Amino acid sequence: MDVLYFAWVRERIGIPRETLDTSARTVAELVEELRGREDRYAAAFADLSALRVAVDQDLTDFDASLEGVREVAFFPPMTGG
Amino acid sequence: MDVLYFAWVRERIGIPRETLDTSARTVAELVEELRGREDRYAAAFADLSALRVAVDQDLTDFDASLEGVREVAFFPPMTGG
């Protein structure tokens, strides 16, 4: 599964994307797994209320299922326009 | 006093403007005076709810005073934009 990071999430983690093998069944489980990896992940995922998640390029919630999913992205609230 | 007519009011009366000597103290009195002149005026002023009036180029009501007024204009509701 490809995991993408944008804006300050990307800056805190230090990379724009990575490919992971994970047994996480939901986004929340994936977040837990990432948090446990290294401090930079723990820092990026410290406050979930400041984060948004997209699964296969659709905005969704942290309890979304990862079954069959190819791409997950984490980022702060968007500031388009 | 100059009296101006626009759109179908102008067409019914047949002229775009005229200069009148009048003792009318209000727009309503002026309308009464005009109605009494000729059929084409009576036709143009038959339904006041379909007319608007401007006094010295400001939209106003039929009970507006004509004291010191130089220009009165009658026309249908505006359709700008």
Add this chain to the structure above:
Amino acid sequence: MILRVQSEPFDLGAETDTFAKAQSGMGAVVTFTGIVRDLPGAGLDRMEIEHYPGMTEKALEKIASEAMQRWDLGDVLIIHRYGVLRPDDRIMMVATSSRHRADAFAAADFLMDYLKSRAPFWKKEFTSSGAEWVASKDTDEAALDRW
């Protein structure tokens, strides 16, 4: 405020670009353009727009000033044509600028509502079946109550 009443066509693209360029510190520009629509059925040959010289300029000034007072705007542009117009011709445009988008949107919407029933223009439509003055709509008058 830039207010123009004219019979000649105006260049929508150039006017929009020039207006936007002149804004300093404004994050938002909104424009509205009114275009002559062909009429279903009869087919519109032309539209003739009559106006009240003198009062028109006064009315535009009043409407634009009111918008400048109500919202935090950088500037307001109004261009309105009179005379003979054909389908697809541009009748008029307004432009507003503001620091935040809500002001520019509200002001442009307000300007259009007021131009519609408070600026002394009258439209007459000429079709193959005759000529008719465009009637004002009750909804146009009611729209003013929004403000």
Add this chain to the structure above:
Amino acid sequence: MILRVQSEPFDLGAETDTFAKAQSGMGAVVTFTGIVRDLPGAGLDRMEIEHYPGMTEKALEKIASEAMQRWDLGDVLIIHRYGVLRPDDRIMMVATSSRHRADAFAAADFLMDYLKSRAPFWKKEFTSSGAEWVASKDTDEAALDRW
């Protein structure tokens, strides 16, 4: 629907004119343009806009389609830039056309509200005192409840 995500500048005047010309039977065209504002105090050197290629196009498509469904529109245009922008540069524009003015206004307003917090763009401001990601505003999220 015309949807473009690009790093190059766009020609606001030409885009507006071309969009309006392409409309048939539409009486109203509304445009909104977002412009980089200088920052009071520190002074903005530049803004960098990051986006999520793939998802951005999908999001614009979804937002524009939603507008086409909700209102009686002729067409919708969205152009949004990413990359490095300086004060006075145009960030993005939308245009809408409709037979009656209320639809074009409402749709443009709707598009802006959704682009603001549902299109995957992130702005970072670089000033003499440092760099900072622009925070979303609670009012932007609240604005979506209007629709």
